[in-house]
Amino acid sequence: MISFKLEEEQQIARDALREFADQVMRPIARECDEEEKLSEEFLAQSWELGLVSTQIPEAYGGGGEERSPITNAIILEELAWGDVALAIAALTPAAFAYAIVDHGTDDQKQAYLPLFCGDSYHAAALAVNEPTVAFDPSIPRTVAEAKGDGFVISGVKSFVAMGDRASHFLVVARNNGGLDAFIVPRDAEGLAISKNEENLGLRGLPTATLELERVELPASARLGGEAGSDVRQLLDNSRTALAAAMVGVSRAVLEFAVPYAKEREAFDQAIAQKQGIAFKLANMHIETESTRWLVWKAAAQLEQGIDATRSAHFARGYAAEQSMWIADQGVQVLGGHGFIRDHLIELWFRSARTISVLEGTLGI
Amino acid sequence: MIDFEPTEGDQKILDQVRAEALICRNYARYYDEHEHEFPPEELEEAKGKPNVYTMFAGRSESDSGIGIMSMLISAGQTWGDYSVRMHRGTGGLGNAALRAAGTPEQNEKWGETTLAMAITEPGCGSDPSMVQTTAVLDGDEWVINGEKIFVTTGCRCDGVVVWATVDKSAGRAAIKSFLIEKGTPGFVVAQKEKKLGIRADDTAAFVFSDCRIPRGNLLGGNEEVQQKGSGGFKGVMKTFNMTRPGVAAIGIGMAEAALDFTRDCLTEAGFEITYGGGLHSAPAVVDKFQRLEAKYEAAMLTILRAAWLSDEGEANNTEASVCKAKTGEAVRQITQGCIEILGPMGISREHLLEKWFRDVRITDIYEGTGEIQRMIIARSLLGYTRKELN
Ligand SMILES: Cc1cc2nc3c(=O)[nH]c(=O)nc-3n(C[C@H](O)[C@H](O)[C@H](O)COP(=O)(O)OP(=O)(O)OC[C@H]3O[C@@H](n4cnc5c(N)ncnc54)[C@H](O)[C@@H]3O)c2cc1C
Numbered sequence: 001m002i003s004f005k006l007e008e009e010q011q012i013a014r015d016a017l018r019e020f021a022d023q024v025m026r027p028i029a030r031e032c033d034e035e036e037k038l039s040e041e042f043l044a045q046s047w048e049l050g051l052v053s054t055q056i057p058e059a060y061g062g063g064g065e066e067r068s069p070i071t072n073a074i075i076l077e078e079l080a081w082g083d084v085a086l087a088i089a090a091l092t093p094a095a096f097a098y099a100i101v102d103h104g105t106d107d108q109k110q111a112y113l114p115l116f117c118g119d120s121y122h123a124a125a126l127a128v129n130e131p132t133v134a135f136d137p138s139i140p141r142t143v144a145e146a147k148g149d150g151f152v153i154s155g156v157k158s159f160v161a162m163g164d165r166a167s168h169f170l171v172v173a174r175n176n177g178g179l180d181a182f183i184v185p186r187d188a189e190g191l192a193i194s195k196n197e198e199n200l201g202l203r204g205l206p207t208a209t210l211e212l213e214r215v216e217l218p219a220s221a222r223l224g225g226e227a228g229s230d231v232r233q234l235l236d237n238s239r240t241a242l243a244a245a246m247v248g249v250s251r252a253v254l255e256f257a258v259p260y261a262k263e264r265e266a267f268d269q270a271i272a273q274k275q276g277i278a279f280k281l282a283n284m285h286i287e288t289e290s291t292r293w294l295v296w297k298a299a300a301q302l303e304q305g306i307d308a309t310r311s312a313h314f315a316r317g318y319a320a321e322q323s324m325w326i327a328d329q330g331v332q333v334l335g336g337h338g339f340i341r342d343h344l345i346e347l348w349f350r351s352a353r354t355i356s357v358l359e360g361t362l363g364i
Numbered sequence: 365m366i367d368f369e370p371t372e373g374d375q376k377i378l379d380q381v382r383a384e385a386l387i388c389r390n391y392a393r394y395y396d397e398h399e400h401e402f403p404p405e406e407l408e409e410a411k412g413k414p415n416v417y418t419m420f421a422g423r424s425e426s427d428s429g430i431g432i433m434s435m436l437i438s439a440g441q442t443w444g445d446y447s448v449r450m451h452r453g454t455g456g457l458g459n460a461a462l463r464a465a466g467t468p469e470q471n472e473k474w475g476e477t478t479l480a481m482a483i484t485e486p487g488c489g490s491d492p493s494m495v496q497t498t499a500v501l502d503g504d505e506w507v508i509n510g511e512k513i514f515v516t517t518g519c520r521c522d523g524v525v526v527w528a529t530v531d532k533s534a535g536r537a538a539i540k541s542f543l544i545e546k547g548t549p550g551f552v553v554a555q556k557e558k559k560l561g562i563r564a565d566d567t568a569a570f571v572f573s574d575c576r577i578p579r580g581n582l583l584g585g586n587e588e589v590q591q592k593g594s595g596g597f598k599g600v601m602k603t604f605n606m607t608r609p610g611v612a613a614i615g616i617g618m619a620e621a622a623l624d625f626t627r628d629c630l631t632e633a634g635f636e637i638t639y640g641g642g643l644h645s646a647p648a649v650v651d652k653f654q655r656l657e658a659k660y661e662a663a664m665l666t667i668l669r670a671a672w673l674s675d676e677g678e679a680n681n682t683e684a685s686v687c688k689a690k691t692g693e694a695v696r697q698i699t700q701g702c703i704e705i706l707g708p709m710g711i712s713r714e715h716l717l718e719k720w721f722r723d724v725r726i727t728d729i730y731e732g733t734g735e736i737q738r739m740i741i742a743r744s745l746l747g748y749t750r751k752e753l754n
Contacts (some may be wrong), residue, residue: 002428003367004672070366136642258745288688293665297368311637314658344553
């Protein structure tokens with residue numbers, strides 16, 4: 001039945017996170033970006049919301065709620081509206097944990113899920129992106145080979161969120177012609193973790209480059225065990241999550257630009273009264289809405305277990321194009337003031353460019 | 365629950381619509397090339413087959429809403445052809461106005477007839493408050509004088525809802541809708557327009573000279589002219605909240621046909637269209653095609669969003685404009701892009717793609733141009749009145 005109806009709990013979650021984003025994230029976003037430093041206090045506050053543990057089964061210490069990509073897409077839009085770097089920092093463990101819930105063996109669930117059900121923030125991350133031109137997540141350069149009962153992995157992964165402290169990385173690699181994901185502990189021999197990367201945007205988010213040089217792993221490190229896992233689904237899930245975050249950035253820009261344009265005057269009128277500006281705002285709204293529905297459709301398919309590859313491809317591709325365009329228009333609406341770091345528009349412009357080239361990273 | 369999958373019951377109806385649409389497609393080229401012939405009321409192939417709308421009976425609460433289904437059915441039909449239907453539809457744009465603004469008695473009297481809607485005049489289109497056609501009360505009759513152009517279904521309708529002013533000095537508040545039946549003395553169908561696309565559609569020009577209609581033909585029956593505000597006018601404008609998504613749905617169906625044709629051609633030529641690879645992994649032509657597909661998806665979802673709000677009984681004024689603006693632009697980009705992809709094959713009249721390219725162009729014009737929709741959206745975002753942004 002085609003419906004856009006939010007469940008009551010989804011509305012409650014959205015409203016609560018909107019408030020959290022507004023009161024906790026917005027005030028610190030600029031400082032984290034300027035100082036290239038995450039707020040530990042924020043991590044603790046976000047952990048208290050139970051964002052990560054809620055959808056982990058009770059048997060492993062979690063909240064036991066059904067996995068819901070739709071609910072998570074809604075939550076992610078709100079958090080990214082607050083700040084993308086902080087949103088990714090808060091939800092990086094969830095991306096890892098959801099992959100284990102969705103694809104892990106019982107032993108893997110037993111081993112890793114309890115890590116995310118404790119009282120304090122625990123980091124583990126997806127390692128999908130690679131620093132290659134025209135990166136294609138479906139044919140990574142990182143490769144696994146069978147060796148004895150286990151595997152040997154080599155390759156380079158970049159933009160690995162929370163790389164400064166993650167206890168484990170879920171590394172996507174080519175294996176025997178297909179794709180697999182491997183759980184690699186931080187202290188694995190042959191794994192070199194760089195110091196924090198210096199990126200265009202999301203500067204508050206610590207990210208690292210991982211160099212894997214013949215890292216030896218036991219058979220049990222392969223996600224899904226002997227059967228392996230549906231890495232395609234995992235990547236679709238990430239794409240939908242990234243797109244949801246891009247909707248948050250777009251909405252942030254639009255909601256900032258609208259009151260600004262009403263206030264700012266030129267040629268005896270508010271600039272918003274000029275169609276050149278008003279129509280930009282209308283287009284920004286149209287595309288923010290369009291993108292959100294693409295995200296919801298992909299998330300609904302993921303939730304229902306329907307093949308979401310096509311929808312996730314559209315959601316991510318469309319969101320990438322539109323969120324960059326919207327942020328770009330936002331700068332233009334503010335004129336010179338859009339170029340100055342006093343306003344968050346400048347930060348969102350960099351966030352949009354940064355997040356829209358990523359794969360992996362998030363999960364819903 | 366958020367869900368984008370039609371139920372089994374929905375799908376049965378939509379499958380039948382598509383099956384019929386394919387039959388209609390066989391007639392598409394003929395009526396495009398014979399602009400002054402009308403497609404039949406009912407195709408030979410329709411004899412004995414139920415009209416899809418009768419399949420609405422027996423639907424359950426768990427099926428998709430009526431508004432949503434109407435959009436999907438419209439899109440399914442125009443995926444076949446814009447103007448040729450197995451069965452003629454149950455009304456024109458005027459019927460929507462009657463349902464929205466007519467009294468129960470008026471609905472009783474004209475509900476079963478096909479009504480066109482005549483707002484546009486030679487000197488006024490985007491700004492309907494400039495309507496020059498006049499209605500003057502003379503005893504128990506209204507006397508209508510003026511010209512209307514671009515009236516959809518103008519030739520084949522049984523009657524028309526006409527916008528006219530009862531007092532030129534009173535502005536928008538004095539604009540009222542009147543129901544005028546065909547055959548009324550003084551009402552002449554001046555011509556059928558010749559068009560770029562949707563040629564089988566009868567778009568007509570009307571002239572009213574001292575055309576006398578009963579006093580009771582004033583839609584809604586309220587003769588009062590409010591001196592302040594635009595309450596009455598806004599009531600009239602409400603008609604658009606489902607007709608805008610409706611014309612968007614009509615447009616998106618044709619764009620989908622263009623995409624399906626292009627996909628088949630690409631596949632036949634050996635291009636593999638897969639999803640899930642990197643942003644730069646597909647050949648340029650496949651990437652271009654997929655971007656057009658994404659625009660289709662996005663536009664379709666905005667239409668469903670507007671229709672869903674209406675099904676829920678919620679206001680959808682802004683969303684109706686969002687979907688109209690989005691779709692009006694998307695269908696142009698999609699059909700233009702498909703021709704670009706197929707090159708000389710795309711412009712050949714051997715295929716219907718060049719026709720779809722012409723047919724969809726109207727989507728961003730009628731029921732308010734893309735610019736007018738953006739103005740409505742911007743006013744709603746900014747909390748502006750018509751005076752503050754125009
Ligand atoms: C095939 C067809 C069927 C139609 N069916 C019907 C029908 O059934 N009933 C009916 O009443 N009408 C109908 N119309 C008329 C249609 O609704 C009008 O053509 C349309 O609203 C635009 O009006 P216009 O042609 O007078 O253009 P204009 O109003 O002259 O506009 C010209 C251009 O100026 C732009 N513009 C105008 N005002 C503004 C503004 N304030 N800000 C920015 N840009 C602006 C417009 O967007 C457009 O791009 C039909 C038209 C066609 C072609």
